[in-house]
Amino acid sequence: MVTVGVVVPRLWVSDARGEQSQFTPGRKLVVIQLAGGNDGFNTVVPYTDPRYHSLRPTLAFRDTELKTSNGSSTIISNQYGLHPAMAEIKDLYDQGRVAIVLGVGYPNPNLSHFLSMDIWHTADISGVGSRGWLGKYADVALLGQSNLAAASIGSLELPKSFGADKFVVPNIINFSFYNFIADPAHPGDYNNQINTFNAGASRALAAGSLIGAINNTAFESVKGAQQLQRSINSYRSTIAYPANNPLAAGLQMVAQLMTTVPEASLLYVQLGGFDNHSDQIGNRGNDRSNKRVGDHATLLRWFSEAVNLFHQDLTEHGLADDVVMMQWSEFGRRPGENASFGTDHGTAAPIFVIGNPVRGGFYGEQPSLAASDLDLAGNVKFKVDFREVYATLLEKWLGADSRVILGAQYPNVGFLD
Amino acid sequence: MTSIAYEDAAHLLRRMGLGGSPAEIEDMIPRGLEGAVDFLLNYEQSDNREMEELLRRSFDFSDPFDFAKFNRGELLRWWFTRMTYTRRPFEEKMTLFWHNHFATSASKTGDLLIYNQNLTLRRYALDRFDNLLLKVAQDPAMLLWLDGVTNVRGRPNENFARELQELFTMGITDVVTGEANYTEEDVKEIARAFTGWVFFHPRNDPNPFNYQFVVNQPEHDNTTKAIYSGTQWARTGNLDGTDVIEIICARRATARYLVRKLFEFFVYPLEATAADNAIINKFADVYLTRDHSIKELVRVIFSSDEFFSPRARFALVKSPVEIIVSSIRMLGARYNPGASAREGATNNILAAFSIFLGQELFNPPDVAGWKLNLGWINTSTLLNRFTYANLLAINRSRDPNAVGLSLSQEQLRGFAKKNSKKTVKKLLSILGPLDVGAEMVGALRTYLESDDHGNSIGFTIDDLTLDKKVRGLIHLIMCLSEFQLN
Numbered sequence: 001m002v003t004v005g006v007v008v009p010r011l012w013v014s015d016a017r018g019e020q021s022q023f024t025p026g027r028k029l030v031v032i033q034l035a036g037g038n039d040g041f042n043t044v045v046p047y048t049d050p051r052y053h054s055l056r057p058t059l060a061f062r063d064t065e066l067k068t069s070n071g072s073s074t075i076i077s078n079q080y081g082l083h084p085a086m087a088e089i090k091d092l093y094d095q096g097r098v099a100i101v102l103g104v105g106y107p108n109p110n111l112s113h114f115l116s117m118d119i120w121h122t123a124d125i126s127g128v129g130s131r132g133w134l135g136k137y138a139d140v141a142l143l144g145q146s147n148l149a150a151a152s153i154g155s156l157e158l159p160k161s162f163g164a165d166k167f168v169v170p171n172i173i174n175f176s177f178y179n180f181i182a183d184p185a186h187p188g189d190y191n192n193q194i195n196t197f198n199a200g201a202s203r204a205l206a207a208g209s210l211i212g213a214i215n216n217t218a219f220e221s222v223k224g225a226q227q228l229q230r231s232i233n234s235y236r237s238t239i240a241y242p243a244n245n246p247l248a249a250g251l252q253m254v255a256q257l258m259t260t261v262p263e264a265s266l267l268y269v270q271l272g273g274f275d276n277h278s279d280q281i282g283n284r285g286n287d288r289s290n291k292r293v294g295d296h297a298t299l300l301r302w303f304s305e306a307v308n309l310f311h312q313d314l315t316e317h318g319l320a321d322d323v324v325m326m327q328w329s330e331f332g333r334r335p336g337e338n339a340s341f342g343t344d345h346g347t348a349a350p351i352f353v354i355g356n357p358v359r360g361g362f363y364g365e366q367p368s369l370a371a372s373d374l375d376l377a378g379n380v381k382f383k384v385d386f387r388e389v390y391a392t393l394l395e396k397w398l399g400a401d402s403r404v405i406l407g408a409q410y411p412n413v414g415f416l417d
Numbered sequence: 418m419t420s421i422a423y424e425d426a427a428h429l430l431r432r433m434g435l436g437g438s439p440a441e442i443e444d445m446i447p448r449g450l451e452g453a454v455d456f457l458l459n460y461e462q463s464d465n466r467e468m469e470e471l472l473r474r475s476f477d478f479s480d481p482f483d484f485a486k487f488n489r490g491e492l493l494r495w496w497f498t499r500m501t502y503t504r505r506p507f508e509e510k511m512t513l514f515w516h517n518h519f520a521t522s523a524s525k526t527g528d529l530l531i532y533n534q535n536l537t538l539r540r541y542a543l544d545r546f547d548n549l550l551l552k553v554a555q556d557p558a559m560l561l562w563l564d565g566v567t568n569v570r571g572r573p574n575e576n577f578a579r580e581l582q583e584l585f586t587m588g589i590t591d592v593v594t595g596e597a598n599y600t601e602e603d604v605k606e607i608a609r610a611f612t613g614w615v616f617f618h619p620r621n622d623p624n625p626f627n628y629q630f631v632v633n634q635p636e637h638d639n640t641t642k643a644i645y646s647g648t649q650w651a652r653t654g655n656l657d658g659t660d661v662i663e664i665i666c667a668r669r670a671t672a673r674y675l676v677r678k679l680f681e682f683f684v685y686p687l688e689a690t691a692a693d694n695a696i697i698n699k700f701a702d703v704y705l706t707r708d709h710s711i712k713e714l715v716r717v718i719f720s721s722d723e724f725f726s727p728r729a730r731f732a733l734v735k736s737p738v739e740i741i742v743s744s745i746r747m748l749g750a751r752y753n754p755g756a757s758a759r760e761g762a763t764n765n766i767l768a769a770f771s772i773f774l775g776q777e778l779f780n781p782p783d784v785a786g787w788k789l790n791l792g793w794i795n796t797s798t799l800l801n802r803f804t805y806a807n808l809l810a811i812n813r814s815r816d817p818n819a820v821g822l823s824l825s826q827e828q829l830r831g832f833a834k835k836n837s838k839k840t841v842k843k844l845l846s847i848l849g850p851l852d853v854g855a856e857m858v859g860a861l862r863t864y865l866e867s868d869d870h871g872n873s874i875g876f877t878i879d880d881l882t883l884d885k886k887v888r889g890l891i892h893l894i895m896c897l898s899e900f901q902l903n
Contacts, residue, residue, distance in 0.1 A: 035783075111579070112579075112589060156775045156782070156797075157795070168796065170797070172797055173773075177801060178797060178800060181803070182807055182889070182892065183885070183888060183889060184811075185811065186889070189886075192864055192871065193864070193889055196860055196864040196893050199857070199860040200853075200857055201898070203854075203856070203857065205898065210732070210734065210790065210791065210902065211898050211902060213794070214794055214799070214898040214901050215898040217794055217795065218799055221797075225796075272782075277575075338572060338574055340564060340568075340572075342567075342574075344575050345575075345579075
């Protein structure tokens with residue numbers, strides 16, 4: 001088993017089957033899902049590749065166009081530049097806090113959003129798995145801890161990554177509503193109501209049944225909500241998160257939870273809208289070909305801005321050395337553009353791993369855009385299995401035995417010491 | 418005539434409709450099984466004038482470009498008002514089913530076109546599946562939602578062609594045999610068949626809702642397409658979208674996929690076993706031999722032994738819409754939606770809570786729709802269900818014309834029986850009927866009989882008990898895991 005360095009104390013937790021894993025207190029992982037299939041080629045732009053330009057006569061960024069709104073270059077190497085909307089990620093990259101893993105995908109890529117998402121969520125290439133990779137981790141490493149040790153933040157649905165057998169992972173949409181509320185006209189009856197509720201929710205209903213699962217969630221939700229309400233309002237920060245950036249709203253909630261509930265260590269946020277079949281660039285109806293604006297630029301600006309503000313907030317609270325962020329998307333997009341100022345479903349794409357503990361730079365390998373290297377649908381071949389990224393995070397950051405969670409040993413990508 | 422018991426009638430009303438009051442449930446029993454199914458299925462025969470009149474008073478959709486009167490909030494209020502008051506609950510339930518099946522979001526289509534789509538789903542809800550699918554495919558909302566309008570000759574856009582097969586008809590693989598239903602090549606060929614499909618609003622047409630479908634011939638690819646090559650469904654020729662829909666709807670894979678989707682929405686989740694596959698095949702034969710009629714297919718499903726089997730009882734998780742609307746209908750609570758948006762106060766609390774519970778109508782999470790059953794349940798949505806239960810239970814209004822949700826003291830008096838046991842049983846019956854076991858009945862009785870310090874003081878029907886304890890009991894029953902099931 002690959003283990004982390006000895007500087008951080010470890011806690012050993014056994015689950016019911018006797019599987020053992022390590023949990024490294026203090027270390028936190030934030031997963032950022034960009035849903036819909038992020039266009040990797042216009043995120044980490046291979047601006048010197050002539051094939052990129054010939055496949056994307058309308059969408060491709062030339063080197064002269066890789067400039068932020070205030071004119072500073074987003075070129076980060078003699079091969080790659082970041083999308084010009086990602087000014088803050090460029091700065092973090094320059095500080096050595098951004099790892100870019102190129103060509104991340106998996107064998108026999110599936111172009112269905114739903115199957116491909118399930119494959120990433122479950123780390124099961126067949127797409128039929130029900131437990132998520134983070135849910136499996138929670139089952140072996142977090143069981144018995146506070147219900148708030150892991151949480152999905154700001155989304156209506158609990159992501160499948162958190163599908164667990166035992167640990168009930170909270171899904172927190174909004175802090176103020178995350179509470180058990182009874183009749184304010186009769187405050188003296190509150191304890192009676194809570195006690196009666198708990199009598200129902202602590203019944204041993206058939207394990208594995210629909211009603212058993214609901215009842216278990218009911219019990220944990222009220223217990224977690226009571227802990228959360230005792231803590232959450234002590235959050236103070238000087239960072240101003242913009243109201244019109246949905247990912248910033250989510251990451252602010254993550255910061256609030258992490259800084260007020262010390263157990264909170266495995267957090268998950270999502271930003272949707274990346275399925276840019278059309279209007280990926282340009283203003284609808286007007287200047288349809290301006291690459292600096294459009295749906296994709298807006299989304300990447302949100303991503304860049306939110307990650308940076310969150311990092312600043314963590315720094316202000318002395319937590320920036322404890323947090324690693326990993327971004328993913330169910331697939332990249334096709335190198336060849338379509339007729340609608342957009343791109344269709346693709347395969348491999350770069351992903352970002354960000355944070356003070358991260359060793360910045362490039363990892364993996366860019367897939368070739370040569371015609372002979374593309375598959376029948378016109379998509380690229382992957383170079384790094386996404387499970388290698390998971391394994392690196394599980395072992396090098398969370399101190400877990402990745403084989404228990406992923407079912408096999410995967411190579412270390414190298415972005416963590 | 419096959420007779421049905423009270424529990425059967427309640428089960429039928431929960432599944433084909435949005436739950437019923439005790440009187441509505443009683444009304445089903447003398448009709449017998451087939452009669453009750455037909456009564457709910459032939460909904461056009463039910464008098465709905467009371468609801469229509471309320472909608473006329475409460476909404477003004479005459480000008481979709483007058484934002485104050487026609488917007489997303491108004492559309493949501495309109496649908497929740499319909500669902501709460503309709504005498505044709507199966508019309509709403511099927512429209513919900515198709516909204517989830519052809520999941521389209523107003524975030525891309527805008528409010529006018531999503532409203533038009535909702536009317537299309539209603540109009541063809543029980544038609545031949547081919548015809549419903551064609552009407553939906555040609556409806557402007559879908560042409561925008563899956564980029565049909567930018568799918569042009571020479572540069573096809575695959576979005577609709579993919580979801581047509583993956584989500585709307587067959588699935589990637591056959592739900593019984595597991596064989597692949599189509600290839601990436603088929604996606605590309607079918608995208609070409611749908612090129613040039615657009616919509617327009619006729620110039621000078623005074624009706625602002627009257628959008629029309631047309632094939633824009635110069636943008637339509639009139640060359641040969643070869644689909645499903647090497648299979649028994651192989652076809653080559655100058656196919657257009659209408660041909661493709663007819664070909665796909667005749668495939669057994671479509672019959673099986675549609676049957677599974679309907680069965681799992683209305684009866685119970687299926688497993689990959691021989692016995693459950695036989696169920697899918699049995700109902701798929703109904704689809705194939707009855708001319709792809711949705712109405713005949715669902716009639717057979719709702720009349721089946723499977724539907725009334727023990728396995729089907731409380732085997733589904735109530736959706737947010739079902740939690741909200743059925744609790745109002747079961748309790749006989751009052752929801753006054755208010756006047757039309759410009760003329761006075763309105764109330765949109767039902768739609769607001771549906772969003773908190775995880776279901777924003779007209780804005781599904783993605784083209785695959787909402788994830789049902791345990792997909793509805795997480796710690797937040799469950800806490801929000803409890804909060805809704807509390808809100809419904811404690812909405813007091815002395816003014817019978819007040820806008821919003823209310824449960825009056827008189828209604829509470831109707832729920833209170835002479836002792837705590839009978840009161841608990843009465844409300845468990847109204848809100849289900851739910852079987853929660855003797856221990857839980859005991860805990861609920863203890864609640865009714867406890868003072869603020871937890872001391873037992875017995876149960877007497879007085880105003881304070883009604884206002885505190887009977888309202889509290891409704892809240893607590895709606896928090897039970899049994900109540901989350903349908």
